[in-house]
Amino acid sequence: MFRFVISRQTTRCISRLMRKCPEVNSNTLAVMPHYFSSVSAQNRHKLPGTFHEVQFQGQQVRTYSSSYTDLSYEQFLSLLESKDIQLFDVREPEECRTTGVIPSAVNIPLGTVPEAFQKPPEEFRESYGVEKPGKDDANIVFSCLGGVRSRRALNAVTELGFKNARHYIGGWEEWQMRQKSQH
Numbered sequence: 001m002f003r004f005v006i007s008r009q010t011t012r013c014i015s016r017l018m019r020k021c022p023e024v025n026s027n028t029l030a031v032m033p034h035y036f037s038s039v040s041a042q043n044r045h046k047l048p049g050t051f052h053e054v055q056f057q058g059q060q061v062r063t064y065s066s067s068y069t070d071l072s073y074e075q076f077l078s079l080l081e082s083k084d085i086q087l088f089d090v091r092e093p094e095e096c097r098t099t100g101v102i103p104s105a106v107n108i109p110l111g112t113v114p115e116a117f118q119k120p121p122e123e124f125r126e127s128y129g130v131e132k133p134g135k136d137d138a139n140i141v142f143s144c145l146g147g148v149r150s151r152r153a154l155n156a157v158t159e160l161g162f163k164n165a166r167h168y169i170g171g172w173e174e175w176q177m178r179q180k181s182q183h
């Protein structure tokens with residue numbers, strides 16, 4: 001049996017809530033608004049998003065993503081394998097050095113994303129060693145540790161006119177876990 005949550009961020013919030021408030025448990029969570037436990041298998045296909053299976057507190061959980069901008073691991077892997085991706089890791093450089101980075105990712109810390117994406121193409125190339133993405137490019141992807149900062153970067157560049165940019169919701173944490181489990 002699956003329980004449904006809206007996103008990885010929601011999963012983390014629920015986990016923190018359960019640790020801090022003993023009266024919150026799986027039974028009380030079932031009545032939360034937008035908690036997808038009431039969505040029957042026959043009706044899931046009617047929702048305008050996709051479900052992703054993950055482990056949460058030792059249980060198999062299906063997360064829900066309602067947006068084109070949210071890439072699952074499988075979608076992200078497909079882009080990486082096609083080599084048609086402009087991947088930007090928005091963590092701090094020290095964090096990237098200590099934990100590692102997804103292959104082909106270019107580090108642009110979150111705090112500098114708006115400034116970076118407003119640079120002229122030549123200056124962008126000099127600063128980051130790659131061509132500046134075009135506003136209509138559909139292969140711009142942001143990642144971070146677990147999807148929070150990449151969502152903020154996505155929001156920032158969307159406001160600058162990069163309407164087709166996306167982010168990998170699993171981030172480095174999921175990438176590393178999945179890569180280890182394959183070897």
